[in-house]
Amino acid sequence: MAEIHSDTIETAGALAQRSEWKDGGWCPIERTIDLVGTRSAMILIREFFFGARRFDDLVRRTGLTEAMASRRLAQMVSDGLLERRPYQEPGQRTRNEYVLTDLGRHLFPVVAALIQFGNSLAEDRGQGIELTHDQCGAPIEPAVHCAEGHDVPLEETVARLAGR
């Protein structure tokens, strides 16, 4: 499927593999983009990570119209990122709430990376979100780590196609 083209690297700072995606052009990045590549999806995801669950909250916090929120939430449910769950407060009629599925929660590293990058875009304007580890108080860093715990800069990263 994904036709690979094993050029050598002449460029410092490139992932040590080049690929060419023919026939449908499906790579993991594109798959992700297909799910959350719209502005509306991403800002909804943001609010879910900040704890929102109810339609009304989501609409108010994102600034989306009800129509747009409705459409996007439905799509995200059918994509498996969200679960629509009826709940009942005592004395109230039943309502629906939307919660991240495990799959949706796996977007945390993506959201964290987007926040970190967005912070760096506006350091001068002082508009950012600081993420910290509440167990030790240390800030969360915009870096990639390997299973051995090392910081992995771009230059030390090797990429290769898996499962073929």
Next chain:
Amino acid sequence: MAEIHSDTIETAGALAQRSEWKDGGWCPIERTIDLVGTRSAMILIREFFFGARRFDDLVRRTGLTEAMASRRLAQMVSDGLLERRPYQEPGQRTRNEYVLTDLGRHLFPVVAALIQFGNSLAEDRGQGIELTHDQCGAPIEPAVHCAEGHDVPLEETVARLAGR
């Protein structure tokens, strides 16, 4: 600017801060989306991380049309993600190459996170990109880390608005 609304958290697994973005709705995530929130931008970025530099390469590898590539590259240059740099091979006429600026290279954690998430979308289909740390051979993990080197799961993350 960003009007904050300090609700308490009743939801396990939520970042320990809720925010409401009024007046222009500018949060770091949206800023990032504004730069790289399109499919064409992201797959171009992908190819830059894989080492592509020349227009022709970029067009072939991404499958974008020349027109689209041209437009998106111009926008990315003016956004400061790319630099357009004339170069000369001996005996050839001068050409342009596009290289990531420092700002663009800071997208590495975003790209890595997108790849990791995309991998998890298709484990069954065996279509993924494996990233490894070439200094130690360990795989790169889809996790968030703090400055102390700890793995930081969503539940242990605190977010707050900075610079206000």
Next chain:
DNA sequence: CTGTATCCCAGCGGATACTG
């Protein structure tokens, strides 16, 4: 080979109006 300029269509996303 390295682009740019048009034309066109599909989809995003806002506005408005309407239902349970």
Next chain:
DNA sequence: CAGTATCCGCTGGGATACAG
């Protein structure tokens, strides 16, 4: 409060043609 349905403008992105 929690959504749907409809209409409509804007832009992303492909196709095609052209230019240095």
